[in-house]
Amino acid sequence: MPATPASRRSFTPLRDLARLLAGADFPTAPPAPGTRLARLRPWLTPLGVLAVAVLTAVNVADLQTSRDTSGAAEATLLSTVATAPLLFVLWRPLIAVRIAYAGAFTSTLWLDHATDPWPWTVIQVTVVMLVLGIAAARTTAGVTVWIGVLVALPCLLLAPAGQAVQAWLPLAGVLILGDQVRRRTHAEKILEVQEEITDLARAQRAVLEERARIAREMHDVVAHHMSMIAVRAETAPYRVADVSAPSKEEFAAIADAARDTLTDLRRLLGVLRTSHDVPRAPQPTLADLPALVTAASAAGMPITLAMDPVRPEPPEPVSLAAYRIVQEAVTNAGRHAPGAPVRISVSCAGEHLRVTVTNGPASKPAPEGGPGHGLLGMRERAEALGGTFTATATAAGFTVSARLPYR
Numbered sequence: 001m002p003a004t005p006a007s008r009r010s011f012t013p014l015r016d017l018a019r020l021l022a023g024a025d026f027p028t029a030p031p032a033p034g035t036r037l038a039r040l041r042p043w044l045t046p047l048g049v050l051a052v053a054v055l056t057a058v059n060v061a062d063l064q065t066s067r068d069t070s071g072a073a074e075a076t077l078l079s080t081v082a083t084a085p086l087l088f089v090l091w092r093p094l095i096a097v098r099i100a101y102a103g104a105f106t107s108t109l110w111l112d113h114a115t116d117p118w119p120w121t122v123i124q125v126t127v128v129m130l131v132l133g134i135a136a137a138r139t140t141a142g143v144t145v146w147i148g149v150l151v152a153l154p155c156l157l158l159a160p161a162g163q164a165v166q167a168w169l170p171l172a173g174v175l176i177l178g179d180q181v182r183r184r185t186h187a188e189k190i191l192e193v194q195e196e197i198t199d200l201a202r203a204q205r206a207v208l209e210e211r212a213r214i215a216r217e218m219h220d221v222v223a224h225h226m227s228m229i230a231v232r233a234e235t236a237p238y239r240v241a242d243v244s245a246p247s248k249e250e251f252a253a254i255a256d257a258a259r260d261t262l263t264d265l266r267r268l269l270g271v272l273r274t275s276h277d278v279p280r281a282p283q284p285t286l287a288d289l290p291a292l293v294t295a296a297s298a299a300g301m302p303i304t305l306a307m308d309p310v311r312p313e314p315p316e317p318v319s320l321a322a323y324r325i326v327q328e329a330v331t332n333a334g335r336h337a338p339g340a341p342v343r344i345s346v347s348c349a350g351e352h353l354r355v356t357v358t359n360g361p362a363s364k365p366a367p368e369g370g371p372g373h374g375l376l377g378m379r380e381r382a383e384a385l386g387g388t389f390t391a392t393a394t395a396a397g398f399t400v401s402a403r404l405p406y407r
Contacts, residue, residue, distance in 0.1 A: 016142030020150075025094045026138050048087060055083045059123040066121070078107050082124045085131045093135040097147060100131045104154040119158045129174045136178025137185070144182075148175045222265060230258035253298060285319040286310060286346065289326060293344065296330055302339075303330065307346040314353050318404050321381040322346065322355045325389075328374045329357035329400045337362035340397060352387070353404045360397040378402065 015023075032038060059079035064072065081103040089096035107120060120128075132151065136144045152168050159167040233255035237243045243251075284292075286307070293305045314322070326344055333342045340360040347354050375391050378400065382389035387404040 012142060013146070016140065017146050020094060020097070020143050020146045023094070025092045028091050028138075044090075052083050052086050055086070055123055055127070056080055059083060059121055062121045062123065078103075079123075081106055082121075083127055086127060089131050089134045093131075093138040094143075096131045097135050100128050101150065101154075104128065104151075104158070129171060132171055133174040133178040136175045137181040138178075139182075141179060141182075144175055144179050148172055151175075226258050226262050226265065230255045230262065233258060257295075283316065283320045284323045284327075285316065286314070286322055288323060289344070289346065292323070292327060292330065296334070296342075299334075301330070301334055301342060303342040303344070305344045305346075307344075308348060310346070310348045310353065312406075314404070314406050318353060318385060318406060321385055321387075321404055322353055322402070324381055325355055325378045325400070325402050326357055328378050332374045332400075333357070333359035333398070337398065349403075351406045353406065354401070355404070356399065356401045358397060358399045361395075375400070 030038075030041075056076070056079045059082055060072065060075045063075040063078060081099065085096035085100040085103070087096075088099070103124070104120070107124060132147060135147065139147075148171070151171050152164075155168040155171070156164045233251045236251045237248045289305060289307060293303055296303045313319070326346075330342060330344070333340065337359050340362050342357065342359045345354075345356040345358075378391075379389040382402045382404060385404055387402060389400070389402045391400045392398070
């Protein structure tokens with residue numbers, strides 16, 4: 001029968017005990033570069049070794065003067081086991097606890113209960129308290145509870161009669177203090193994460209507000225002028241006398257183009273005004289290139305399209321990017337080389353789609369205007385898909401070429 005979440009939680013104390021006795025430790029992450037701790041870290045190891053050596057020497061002297069040990073070798077061994085946990089507690093707290101726990105028993109091997117009523121020296125007790133406090137601040141609550149339970153065992157077995165509880169209470173207090181430090185540190189980390197989330201939400205709100213402001217500005221400036229173009233084109237046959245039939249058709253085409261532009265603009269404004277996805281009309285693809293060429297030809301641009309069969313059909317982002325690159329290239333040709341012939345070539349080369357737009361030299365002066373962002377936008381579209389883009393100006397005209405991957 002598979003274990004339920006509740007049954008798995010019931011074995012958590014056993015897992016904590018297994019981890020305390022022989023499980024994975026709680027290693028310390030290296031300090032962030034540039035912090036004070038990172039600068040002091042190279043000095044911590046030699047200083048720690050020096051401090052442990054001094055404590056060991058002091059404890060050896062204490063054992064030889066206050067304990068009935070058989071010699072310096074035994075005193076040195078007991079002192080080394082007693083102070084060694086300090087070398088590991090900051091980096092491997094569970095290893096330090098295991099060594100300190102073993103030292104609590106080994107220190108009584110040469111103990112004469114008749115002459116030595118108290119089994120541990122002051123340094124041994126101090127080291128154990130430091131190790132337990134730091135371990136409680138570095139481990140989990142379950143492991144800390146088991147440390148407290150196991151620490152009570154040597155107190156009950158080795159402490160003088162009637163003093164077991166008094167010996168265990170300071171150790172329990174250190175464990176509780178370390179656990180509170182761990183909880184406070186954890187709460188501060190959670191608060192820091194929440195503050196980062198709050199700052200991110202504020203930044204997103206500022207972006208949305210800026211997008212809404214841009215949308216309003218675009219509506220006030222662009223939409224108004226495009227509406228005026230559509231209105232003037234529609235009413236021109238009625239305001240101007242003796243308008244021929246071809247001229248009426250041209251005015252109607254201008255009005256339709258203005259209305260299409262207004263429709264696209266409203267879709268863009270809808271995206272800018274909202275933070276979530278909104279229903280959008282289908283985006284143009286390679287299949288819409290003939291219509292683009294037809295519209296450009298109707299406007300008087302000498303343009304041709306050579307499009308090889310593209311199999312398999314490229315993904316929608318690739319097809320959209322190819323259409324937009326051709327659209328922008330045709331617009332640039334009409335602006336900077338009015339009257340020049342334009343040739344569009346679309347072909348499939350392996351797993352890549354190649355799009356090339358070439359225009360000849362201008363046959364009449366180009367209108368003056370400031371620098372635009374057409375080439376930059378085309379390059380960004382190609383590189384966003386992992387493709388390449390080139391733009392080359394020659395004496396024979398101008399060529400833009402994009403190589404877009406299918407994947």
